[in-house]
Amino acid sequence: MSQLPASAQGASWWRTLRGFQGRNLWFAAFVAPFVLGLLVFVYIPIAWSAYLSFFDARNTINPTRFVGLQNYRYLLTDPLFQNSLLVFIAFAGFIVPLTYVCSLGLALLLNGLTWGQAFFRSAFFIPTACSYVIAAMIWRLSFFNGARFSLANQLVRGAGGDNVNWLGGTNYWYWLVLVSLRLWLQVGFYMILLIAGLNRIPTDTYEAAALDGATGWRTLRYITLPQLRASTVAVLMLLLIGAFQAFDEFYNLLGSISGYPPYARPPLVHLYLISLGGQQQDLGLGGAGTMIVTALIVFFGLTQNWLVTRADRRAG
């Protein structure tokens, strides 16, 4: 419709530009605010940071000293940065499958419930309204405090153990704290997405399967999961992107007045600490870090997508 050929004689460039009944102008008017915003606050900053990444840009945004790939080389050989990538991989490795399985479990538990469904759905969904800052406060100070008064230590002592320093970095228990917090906060949202997916599966598919004698696990394996494929791909992608962005709960669980510890630093926290959060602002390093992190998230996203698609085709 919008691409009527402008071959009619006398059709000026203006008429072409306006389009049929001015449709091109309407298109421009509708998208302009969004596209301009995207350009000014997403694309230009990314380009700028690509530019800064080749300069020594400490405490300045108009750097003069070109350093080539030095910022990149510094970051890629920095043990703390390498470690932050490992932290991301470990965190995503825990949280992505765990959240998917738990949210699917909750969705299946609620599916087809005749009594109390709205209440239980709200109970699982409402943590979404809590901020990571406040959740971190509850986890850090009441659930998993290293001191004797935390709920976790109360339980550990009840079982005959000694108080555990959950977040102190002398052991790996901080993973339990980090993963349980995010799981609690986000699982309800993905449950809603999967409930929507389950509701789209036609009931007669189940009836047909039941007639063929399929029950329980076999129904799940051969009917539910394949039919949920589209939702699954979307949920896994959103979870991965979310895990990559992790900042709030790490910062608030582990940061203190004396700074952030060297362990459990995900990429964004490390980027924050080296570029903006420290004594001086190193925007060249921050720019290089942004480039690397952006490339990685695109890479991880595409890889996961490829793996899911391939597994799906095999299951075919």
Place this chain on the structure above:
Amino acid sequence: MSRAGLKSSRAGLLVRYIVLVVLSVFFLLPFWIMIRNAFSDRAWITAAQWHWLPNQVNGRTLRSLFADDNLAMARTMVNSGIQSVGQTVLTVFVALLAGYAFARFNHRVARALLGLTLFTLMVPAAVTFVPSFVMTSQLGWIDSFRGLIIPTLFSAFATYLFRQHFLGFPQELEDAALIDGANQWTSFWRVVVPNSMGIIGAVGTITFIGAWNAFLWPLLVTREDTRTVQVTLSRFMTSQGVKYPELFAGALVATMPVVVVFLFLQRYLVKGVESSGID
């Protein structure tokens, strides 16, 4: 697991309800801990013996929370309110227009711009906080509501959700309005928007919750004048000599608005997710 499979056994249903009740207790527990701490004194919270119930159920902690000038709790709540309402209204407005255009136009320019939008779904604002911060400080917007709101309001996610919704919106309704002499703008506001309140409510709720709970961006751009409640609580938590009751009373106060919004608008959220089909 299916409807057909579980209809059969009553015992299965009973087990299912027991599991659901136990899980709901776990999910609601953190909220209860927040309330318990907000209405207990310090000694009670830090006692070696864990207490499930509060011991100081009165307004004393809340009064001392709001009386603390250092914390400026009332001020910080107002800041968060301005930020979240402003961001919600503007995000919905901008994304609604763009999402509509992306659903109705499919020429080369539209496809290219949609591609640019979808790419930023994968690279969300948080990942590019360093350059966004540089941009914002260049504009002189540090510690202003402009700096807090504008750089984060161009949401590819919201635009995408609206586009998906409008793809399924019957175009006949708009055509009828156009035939009656309305132009695109009036038909959009008179016909399309009033019939899309569900998805607008859903995107609005998601945006509001995200804005109210945002931490990284406010941490970077706010100072004394515009500090939001999440940043205030985070600073309070890591300051020396944590005041447990006040801290959790602050958390309770900060969680209230968003829980209320959530409970009232939850059905829009669920409906919106169902109809937009994120998949």
